[in-house]
Amino acid sequence: EDQVTQSPEALRLQEGESSSLNCSYTVSGLRGLFWYRQDPGKGPEFLFTLYSAGEEKEKERLKATLTKKESFLHITAPKPEDSATYLCAVHSSYNTDKLIFGTGTRLQVFP
Amino acid sequence: EAGVAQSPRYKIIEKRQSVAFWCNPISGHATLYWYQQILGQGPKLLIQFQNNGVVDDSQLPKDRFSAERLKGVDSTLKIQPAKLEDSAVYLCASSFLTDGYTFGSGTRLTVV
Numbered sequence: 073e074d075q076v077t078q079s080p081e082a083l084r085l086q087e088g089e090s091s092s093l094n095c096s097y098t099v100s101g102l103r104g105l106f107w108y109r110q111d112p113g114k115g116p117e118f119l120f121t122l123y124s125a126g127e128e129k130e131k132e133r134l135k136a137t138l139t140k141k142e143s144f145l146h147i148t149a150p151k152p153e154d155s156a157t158y159l160c161a162v163h164s165s166y167n168t169d170k171l172i173f174g175t176g177t178r179l180q181v182f183p
Numbered sequence: 184e185a186g187v188a189q190s191p192r193y194k195i196i197e198k199r200q201s202v203a204f205w206c207n208p209i210s211g212h213a214t215l216y217w218y219q220q221i222l223g224q225g226p227k228l229l230i231q232f233q234n235n236g237v238v239d240d241s242q243l244p245k246d247r248f249s250a251e252r253l254k255g256v257d258s259t260l261k262i263q264p265a266k267l268e269d270s271a272v273y274l275c276a277s278s279f280l281t282d283g284y285t286f287g288s289g290t291r292l293t294v295v
Contacts, residue, residue: 076225106283113288113291114288114289115187115274115276115286115287115288115289116226116274117286118283118284118285121283159225161225169214169231169238169278170231170239171226171228171284173225173227174225175223175224176225
């Protein structure tokens, strides 16, 4: 069964304190791994798609990386506006277009 | 590009009542999804449409949930009768290809 596990569940950082969020996955053939940001009361907002081990993508203070078993979302020098829940999801060969989501990491950045 | 529109934003109903949610996807997006997000969890797919047709409804509780997509554009999701455990945010998403879904802001349902 396809499965996505995110850690930690919650993370509190001081402004400027860099860290990483982890997404471990078990899928029957990875077709894509997605990162989304979700603010309270809003729908998930697309950040990145990664397709193969070794791939990296960056956007402002965020950098996503992918290995054969997990993905990391690195946050460099975070600001309070980066506070949100970060969701990881996968497409698998078995589940066609369906996204399987993890439970998310709730990030709080304090000034 | 206009986003995915959903209404209502909030709904409070009593158990055993019925409720309907509406979604208008991004123009030209053939694929439409309804996800259920229970507090503290990630979204879970309820149903996927490709144009008018259902692609995947394996996790839709068909004894109480129904959905339709008229003319391959707008979609409605209905719950009848609602249970307490249906309290959640119902998210609609659309995509042109399989990458980068665009989600709406969701409808927060509270069943009391």
